[in-house]
Amino acid sequence: MLTLRAMHPRPPPRRAVLFAAAVVLCAADVIHAQPPRSESSPAARPVPQSATPQSYEPALVEAGRARFGANCGFCHGPDATGGSGGTDLTRSEIVATDERGNRIGPVVRTGRIEAGMPAFPTLSESDLTAIVAFVHDQKAKAEAAVGGRRSVEVEDVLTGDAQAGRRYFESACSSCHSATGDLAGIASRIEGLALLRRMLYPGGQAGGGRRPTATVTTRDGETVAGEVTYRDEFTLAVVDGAGRYRSWPTDRVRFTIDDPLEAHVAQLPRYTDEAMHDVLAYLHTLR
Numbered sequence: 001m002l003t004l005r006a007m008h009p010r011p012p013p014r015r016a017v018l019f020a021a022a023v024v025l026c027a028a029d030v031i032h033a034q035p036p037r038s039e040s041s042p043a044a045r046p047v048p049q050s051a052t053p054q055s056y057e058p059a060l061v062e063a064g065r066a067r068f069g070a071n072c073g074f075c076h077g078p079d080a081t082g083g084s085g086g087t088d089l090t091r092s093e094i095v096a097t098d099e100r101g102n103r104i105g106p107v108v109r110t111g112r113i114e115a116g117m118p119a120f121p122t123l124s125e126s127d128l129t130a131i132v133a134f135v136h137d138q139k140a141k142a143e144a145a146v147g148g149r150r151s152v153e154v155e156d157v158l159t160g161d162a163q164a165g166r167r168y169f170e171s172a173c174s175s176c177h178s179a180t181g182d183l184a185g186i187a188s189r190i191e192g193l194a195l196l197r198r199m200l201y202p203g204g205q206a207g208g209g210r211r212p213t214a215t216v217t218t219r220d221g222e223t224v225a226g227e228v229t230y231r232d233e234f235t236l237a238v239v240d241g242a243g244r245y246r247s248w249p250t251d252r253v254r255f256t257i258d259d260p261l262e263a264h265v266a267q268l269p270r271y272t273d274e275a276m277h278d279v280l281a282y283l284h285t286l287r
């Protein structure tokens with residue numbers, strides 16, 4: 001186990017409590033939720049295709065290279081393909097299904113303490129954005145290196161246990177979905193990584209519905225309502241009715257979110273990799 005002090009030499013003091021809370025929460029989560037994983041040679045694993053190909057400004061990618069080198073390169077290698085103890089991010093399904101940081105961000109913010117990945121709760125939003133840009137750029141290069149935009153075989157992502165996935169589905173999803181109702185035959189319409197992505201972010205689809213809105217009350221008693229542009233457990237940002245961008249640390253304001261896909265946002269940090277693959281395997285049986 002790595003010492004966290006070494007990873008965070010100078011945490012700003014006022015965030016120390018938050019940091020400690022994140023560590024405790026995360027450690028508890030890992031202990032209770034993550035069974036041991038099977039080992040497989042990282043190099044033998046295919047480079048999964050990005051579910052949503054993304055391009056970023058070269059300047060942002062370059063800024064990200066430096067930030068990545070300073071914060072992540074020690075473990076994930078300076079080029080993100082793996083280093084001392086950290087995984088090859090170009091082969092990561094989290095990265096493959098990430099869209100502009102929505103999956104990478106939570107991993108970075110909360111870490112996976114037990115597995116040796118520290119939390120970075122104080123990394124600035126702009127540094128995180130640059131790091132995400134760099135990781136996607138490295139991933140695009142890795143995809144190109146293995147022969148262009150090859151498609152991922154369905155079997156590559158079908159490593160889960162459908163029976164376990166069914167049990168998970170019945171406890172966590174059946175209040176809104178039904179295998180014989182709205183999700184009947186879903187695997188005949190969409191499969192593999194695309195289905196994984198839809199299951200994680202149904203709202204991210206083109207033309208997919210309205211965006212969530214938030215009503216925020218600040219400590220001064222000001223009320224701001226607007227469309228949510230960014231949200232994680234530490235930060236909430238909206239564009240208000242006048243088109244103005246506003247953001248707050250989530251622990252400084254009271255807010256309510258109106259989001260038809262709220263359950264899916266809340267579900268993301270709850271999935272272990274294993275549960276995610278189990279549920280995917282189960283959804284694949286719905287044909």
Ligand code: HEC
Binds near residue numbers: 007115131
């Ligand atoms: C002290 C070493 C260390 C540092 C520093 C570190 N990581 Fe990690 N990271 C790991 C380990 C180990 C894992 C694998 C955890 C597991 O198996 O669940 C991991 C997992 C991840 C994953 C999930 C990969 C997957 O598919 O499960 C992402 C994304 C990630 N790291 C990004 C980052 C970024 C971005 C940074 C810098 C801000 C960073 N890491 C810094 C060690 C580190």
Ligand code: HEC
Binds near residue numbers: 173177
């Ligand atoms: C509180 C309600 C709620 C819960 C709980 C919930 N979802 Fe959803 N889910 C939705 C809504 C709303 C949509 C969007 C429906 C649409 O676009 O027609 C959706 C969409 C989906 C889709 C895409 C369906 C399609 O036809 O494209 C999948 C797959 C899915 N959810 C899987 C799950 C899984 C797996 C779980 C449990 C881990 C879960 N959902 C839990 C509300 C929920």
